[in-house]
Amino acid sequence: MRTLVGSARQPTLVHVYTASRTRPLSYDELVEQALSAPLLGWDFSWLRGRTSGGSPSWRYTERASALLSAAPRLLDLDTGGGEVLASLAPLPRHTVAMEAWRPNIAIAAERLRPLNATVLGGTADAIPVSEATFDLVLNRHGALNAAEVARVLTPGGRLLTQQVGTRNDLELNIALGAPLPDPEAWTLAVAVNRLRHYGFHVLDAREEMIDYVFHDIGAVIFHLRAVPWQIPDFDHERYEGPLQSLHERICSQGEFTVRNHRFLIEAVLL
Template identity: 45%
Template sequence: MLNDKSFIHYLKEAEQDFSGWDFSYVTDTGRMANSLLSWSYGSMAKRLITDATSLLDMGTGGGELLAKLQPFPQSVFATEGYKPNFPIAQKRLGPLGVTVVEIEEDNLLPFAKGQFDLIINKHEAYSAPEVRRVTSDRGIFLMQQVGGADCAEINEALGIPLNDEYLHWQLDFAKRELEENGFRVTLFKEESPIQRFYDVGALIYYLMAIPWQIPDFEVVDYMEQLYSIHRSIQSKGYFDVTQQRFIIKAEAI
């Protein structure tokens, strides 16, 4: 294993910096790719922003996506709970007129009741009652979420069970929770696209950036399993895992 120069080369991906929510280091080079969904969260969000007067982007990351959804309404806020991302988002979004707010608790948003007529959320945790509180009557909540069994093949290959705490997080649960908290769901879809890794280094980079997939992931703890994946990729050409994605559009009633 340690005599395999290509494997040792890929292990160094654990040293690469990751900031904001930008996977271009492995996606732009074609080392990691995803199959397509039948919907576009970005297209849906951009269309809704056209008619909005007040917008909240929940979990903006480094502001990469929101910055591309201009032009904005007059009132635009974004939240971010991951401390390293907060200054990145401020630097990117501040000049665009977006107020970026750092939050610690999903159920304690620092906004007034009914402040927003559009809230968008891509892959961010939230409290349904709190989202309803800050959404105006007839306001829209658009979200795309990651299901609780996302990329289970990674956990299986590394010998780590999926976190039981999140397995309930599926479309039906999220839809029902919104309906129980003052929303009428007008659109919902769920799909299972493939995420493909073309080298084990891309997988390592991904796991360093997504700490909840394998908590406390360290390369040294999974050398044998990673080498097995490396050898499989050398033979097959890729390592495929199954994503869980669902989207919901809901109107506050």
């Protein structure tokens, strides 16, 4: 069996091919696929072909890679399964990756130890290293504690972070009738002010709202499983009615578009 995704102008987006015929996948079949898909590390490859868009105008990995040559001591915060950090190899001779979610630690260690990186468990609010240990801190979609980053960086050290703001994907909350976060709680302006308060000079700061398109309800459910902070009480049974309505909407309109809230900051510790 394989699934194909049609264009936004086609009313039926996902089909299942059998030996004899083609038919649309039902709501229950799409839900079953999404619930059985593994959640390992920070791997969203299951969504390939089921979603589109979501890329900011900048290239985080390109800038991170450029900074590595001048940074013999690197810390990667909330590394997930180490996927993004591994893509930057070769890594500095002293590289530490930190991850807060316990199931990801073993996954990150398996991926990163062959690249000569040490993997630690810990949270952004209590980084388990000494003061002034690193020349560069990378943080892609992880928690950001400005005071802790300032503590572990050497003077002149740099931070590069790509953050998910609180205006992110609010269309999902609205469509499912879920509580809305404060959209102004975590924005570029808030993050920049905190970094400046702790002695950083901001070199680059950008913020964008980017279209991100779901092509079937299974993609929505997988996404909400992978990022549970979007709707903290999400459960496919609790939200079954709104999910079925959204499924019908996707089948009718061909897609469901949300807006990703992203911002990028590069800063140096004075």
